[in-house]
Amino acid sequence: MSNLPTLKIGKHTPKYPIIQGGMGVKISGSRLAGTVAARGGIGTIASVGLACDHPMYNGRNYFKINEIAVAESVKAARDIAPGGVLAVNCMVALTDYDRHVRSACEAGVDIIVSGAGLPMKLPEYTKNFSDVAIVPIVSSVKAADLIVRKWSKLYDRLPDAIVVETPLYAGGHLGATKMEHVTDPAFSLEVVVPELVKYLDDTVKADIPVVAAGGIWNGSDMKKVFELGARGVQMGTRFACTVEGDASDRFKQAYIDATEDDVVVIMSPVGIPGRALRNPFVEKYMAGYVDSKPCMAACLSHCSYLRDRSSFCIAQALVDSYTGDWESGLFFVGSNVVKCTKMESVEEIFCDLIG
Numbered sequence: 001m002s003n004l005p006t007l008k009i010g011k012h013t014p015k016y017p018i019i020q021g022g023m024g025v026k027i028s029g030s031r032l033a034g035t036v037a038a039r040g041g042i043g044t045i046a047s048v049g050l051a052c053d054h055p056m057y058n059g060r061n062y063f064k065i066n067e068i069a070v071a072e073s074v075k076a077a078r079d080i081a082p083g084g085v086l087a088v089n090c091m092v093a094l095t096d097y098d099r100h101v102r103s104a105c106e107a108g109v110d111i112i113v114s115g116a117g118l119p120m121k122l123p124e125y126t127k128n129f130s131d132v133a134i135v136p137i138v139s140s141v142k143a144a145d146l147i148v149r150k151w152s153k154l155y156d157r158l159p160d161a162i163v164v165e166t167p168l169y170a171g172g173h174l175g176a177t178k179m180e181h182v183t184d185p186a187f188s189l190e191v192v193v194p195e196l197v198k199y200l201d202d203t204v205k206a207d208i209p210v211v212a213a214g215g216i217w218n219g220s221d222m223k224k225v226f227e228l229g230a231r232g233v234q235m236g237t238r239f240a241c242t243v244e245g246d247a248s249d250r251f252k253q254a255y256i257d258a259t260e261d262d263v264v265v266i267m268s269p270v271g272i273p274g275r276a277l278r279n280p281f282v283e284k285y286m287a288g289y290v291d292s293k294p295c296m297a298a299c300l301s302h303c304s305y306l307r308d309r310s311s312f313c314i315a316q317a318l319v320d321s322y323t324g325d326w327e328s329g330l331f332f333v334g335s336n337v338v339k340c341t342k343m344e345s346v347e348e349i350f351c352d353l354i355g
């Protein structure tokens with residue numbers, strides 16, 4: 001599509017207003033993020049679980065190695081895209097969230113994007129890095145308002161952009177606390193994006209770009225959200241199944257094979273719903289049989305597996321999907337996974353989106 005809006009996030013303006021969303025564990029590592037950034041979008045590394053196949057990881061030093069792996073991934077992506085715009089996605093729900101943020105900043109990332117919880121302390125963790133833009137992910141104006149008030153009051157800081165992710169279609173953990181919110185039209189982009197734009201213009205009175213995420217696949221989807229007032233899009237699922245995607249080929253094949261009936265929403269060990277593929281592992285979990293590998297590293301501040309064994313070790317299940325273990329992995333997807341019919345290159349996606 002032509003006439004694309006300009007997406008300026010803090011001091012960073014990519015050529016195109018397209019963010020490849022952070023996808024953990026290692027679905028978006030340095031290769032995917034670097035390639036997207038080199039092509040003119042914003043490439044995002046997901047910081048969660050990067051230690052899992054690091055040569056120095058020995059099963060006991062997860063947190064230390066993860067910190068190192070975050071920095072190494074930023075540097076590796078920067079080598080691919082020296083002048084590009086790079087982000088790291090850090091999940092608030094992680095025990096060592098602050099360490100991920102600091103490590104990414106020290107390694108020279110441009111933007112920190114944070115969801116899976118409200119990133120109330122993000123300005124504190126980034127305060128020594130004035131070039132680093134900070135971007136929360138929300139699913140409602142209420143959540144954005146809480147962040148804006150807290151950041152203004154405690155840190156005299158506003159978000160550099162806000163990603164609105166709709167639980168209706170998005171992949172991975174969904175910005176909904178309850179199952180019934182996942183299908184609630186009140187959380188659709190059609191409702192939340194214009195409301196948020198109005199709130200930022202009229203109440204906050206600040207020029208903060210809104211980025212729409214969830215269910216965006218092509219130029220026509222982009223056009224629709226730009227008409228709602230968004231100035232950028234964040235896309236996950238389509239980028240996960242690319243040649244440059246960091247996951248195994250078996251992970252990508254699962255995307256290509258998926259049909260509508262295979263896409264389900266489950267309650268994740270984090271305590272929020274997540275969209276995933278119905279594979280043998282998820283089938284068993286949905287039937288009430290919890291089959292978990294041992295806890296990998298106590299990586300979550302609230303984990304129902306550690307609390308009472310009512311769920312499973314999500315870190316291990318996501319690592320298993322990254323490596324392509326169809327039987328025991330948790331394969332996160334957005335509802336658009338049904339549109340994946342082949343592995344594309346990042347170049348092909350950009351040509352299709354930009355025309």
Ligand SMILES: Cc1cc2nc3c(=O)[nH]c(=O)nc-3n(C[C@H](O)[C@H](O)[C@H](O)COP(=O)(O)O)c2cc1C
Nearest residue numbers: 021022023024170171172214215235236237332334
């Ligand atoms: C496999 C997968 C893993 C994801 N992991 C994360 C994550 O670690 N952190 C996060 O904030 N969002 C995560 N997401 C959400 C994406 O960043 C993106 O916002 C979302 O997928 C957009 O919707 P779409 O998939 O319909 O394009 C994940 C999505 C997928 C498909």
